[in-house]
Amino acid sequence: MDNAxxxxxxxxxAGLDAKxxxxxxxPSPDQIKIADLKKQxxxxxxxxxxx
Numbered sequence: 092m093d094n095a096x097x098x099x100x101x102x103x104x105a106g107l108d109a110k111x112x113x114x115x116x117x118p119s120p121d122q123i124k125i126a127d128l129k130k131q132x133x134x135x136x137x138x139x140x141x142x
Contacts, residue, residue, distance in 0.1 A: 097142075100135050107132040 111128045114120050 097139065100139050104132055104135045104139070107135070 107128050111125055111132070114125050114128070
């Protein structure tokens with residue numbers, strides 16, 4: 092995997108982490124949204140590991 096692609100995936104992963112944290116700080120976090128964000132984050136992590 093080229094370095095630019097890996098860097099982009101890492102940035103997306105960090106962005107999703109920030110979105111998850113922000114959602115958890117809300118008075119009534121949307122659990123469905125959190126689960127969706129975590130799934131997206133996991134897919135990116137798998138891409139990073141496999142390439």
